[in-house]
Amino acid sequence: MAEAYDVAVIGGGPGGYVAAIRAAQLGLKTVVIEREHLGGICLNWGCIPTKALLRTAEVLRLAQHGAEFGIKAEGLSFDLGKIVARSRAVANKLASGVAYLLKKHKVTVIDGTARLKAKGVVAVAGKDGKPLADVEAKHIIIATGARARVLPGLEPDGKLVWTYKEAMVPPSLPKSLLVVGSGAIGIEFASFYNALGVKVTVVEIVDKILPFEDDEISALARKSFEKQGMTIHTGAKVDMLEKGKDSVKATLALKDGKTQIAEFDRVIVAAGIVGNVENIRLEELGIKTDRTHIVVDEFSRTSAAGVYAIGDVAGPPWLAHKASHEGIICVEKIAGRNPHPLNVRNIPGCTYSHPQVASIGITEAMAKKDGREIKVGRFPYQGNGKAIALGEPEGLVKTIFDAKTGELLGAHMVGAEVTELIQGFGVAKTLETTEAELMETVFPHPTLSETMLESVFDAYGRVIHI
Structure with missing residues (x-):
């Protein structure tokens, strides 16, 4: 039985x-x-x-x-x-x-x-x-x-074309790597391999990396990744892969309509699930x-x-x-x-690349599409004492509020440890906090978290340190 x-x-x-x-x-x-x-x-x-x-x-x-x-x-x-x-x-x-x-x-x-x-x-x-x-x-x-997700023509074989599993246990380090897809998984692998000296190229079919992030945060992250040596193609796709003995020749259809053929040691496919x-x-x-x-x-x-x-x-x-x-x-x-x-909308999302990216709620574009009247605040890491002391001056905290009610609609961050900081905004959204409660909250000094408060101040014309 x-x-x-x-x-x-x-x-x-x-x-x-x-x-x-x-x-x-x-x-x-x-x-x-x-x-x-x-x-x-x-x-x-x-x-x-x-x-x-x-x-x-x-x-x-x-x-x-x-x-x-x-x-x-x-x-x-x-x-x-x-x-x-x-x-x-x-x-x-x-x-x-x-x-x-x-x-x-x-x-x-x-x-x-x-x-x-x-x-x-x-x-x-x-x-x-x-x-x-x-x-x-x-x-x-x-x-x-x-x-x-397996894409036609980009089927993983465990040797030349990897999924996340093979990417986590490489027997040797490739000299060049093509990452297909720029969501959190693709960008994290791109960041890891780039840090180890691999020549990394990222191809994303939509017109920005980290497609679900706020446009401004996505653009800042891309600028940082490219500064670190990554090659990034958005609005592009992989038309064909031709496998050799120990490398792959990829035909890339680029945004400007041109075609580029490039050779890579390995390919990681991170194009959804x-x-x-x-x-x-x-x-x-x-x-x-x-x-x-x-x-x-x-x-x-x-x-x-x-x-x-x-x-x-x-x-x-x-x-x-x-x-x-x-x-x-x-x-x-x-x-x-x-x-x-x-x-x-109260679930935070995190990408553990360098720099880190984190967000919660709706983006500025989504708020405008919804027809909301909004107030937007921004505070750069370069205005934060702890960020300067850490040697991490690149970053931005962006907050979006409903102009009529003060409701916190979204928070979007790029920079050091933002994957830890984002939960502060998570608690705020769960408690249905407005800008008033956030501005009355005492943030410890010196901490990166002060960027969060300053971003709120900025949305309401009260920013102190810029």
Whole structure:
């Protein structure tokens, strides 16, 4: 007989395992079914190991500029094998931590591949494909995540054309690299490899890099990346890849209508994702999908009673912290609590390149398109004492307010540690803060966070330090 649970979670990523833990905290008997890695792509092959790689790039960059700080650092070199090994060790340590947390909360974990067998029943198969168990559950949460989008003609082969997985464990360092796509993933890899001395070219099909960021922030980030030596083509695409023995010849269709042929050692394709919706039997249970993502309501309920979907498989924004928060909201609704539905405009987005980029809420262009009357504030890092002391004078904090109500509509940042600073604006938006509360808040000195306050001051004609 199938073992019965209150909640069955399909997928143990940042959405799935968090949902499972919260369900257990609420007294619900819970099981997680994971086919590969607890922690999901984010922990094992995404957010965490890439940040470990980018930390190496940061340390190297600081060492290379040691003379500016009065430190002699001569004959610098690096060990690629150790860089990769450290990244993998960080990921493995955190993956074991997830297993511990699930055990601590008495969540059952089954290693296997799940599919919906019938209403309230999940069939689990082992790695050999043979039936392993049936699981009965009053509530089933699908948290199967997503995978890299494959573009025709740019299919990854694991050797010359990489996905994020191969890009994180390179056996050797390429001399030249083509990055297709300039979202957070593409730009982070471009930044890492550029810091290690690789000649990096980025191709983006839309007319700016980091397409979801504010235009002004995107332009400043591009200027910095190009200053560091990257070649960036926007409004461009890769028409064709011709693979050689140990290199790739790419035909690039550029914005001006011209064609450029260039040779690269390796190619990273970072052109979006597709949801993992295959072989779950969604259609048989009447669960609607839209362009490989499961359609859900504000509490993650699908079109089938008792079935929910969270995280990347449930649509944008494709962020680990969105998945985790969705999981908590979903489970609290199941448990009869009264959670607030997720407001996607209150979800911060971060890119851990050099310089870092972070944002929350709507951009200036979006606000104008909505017909809002707005006030916009800007404050450059070069006016901040802590930024100057850190040797990080390049950066900008931009805030957007509703001119009539003072509501904080959006905040957009580029510069050192903005991925940490952005949460200050996240709290402000959740609390529905206006410019008045922000200007009455005392920010410590000297800190980078003072740029946030000065940006608010600037929006209202009160800026002090510029």
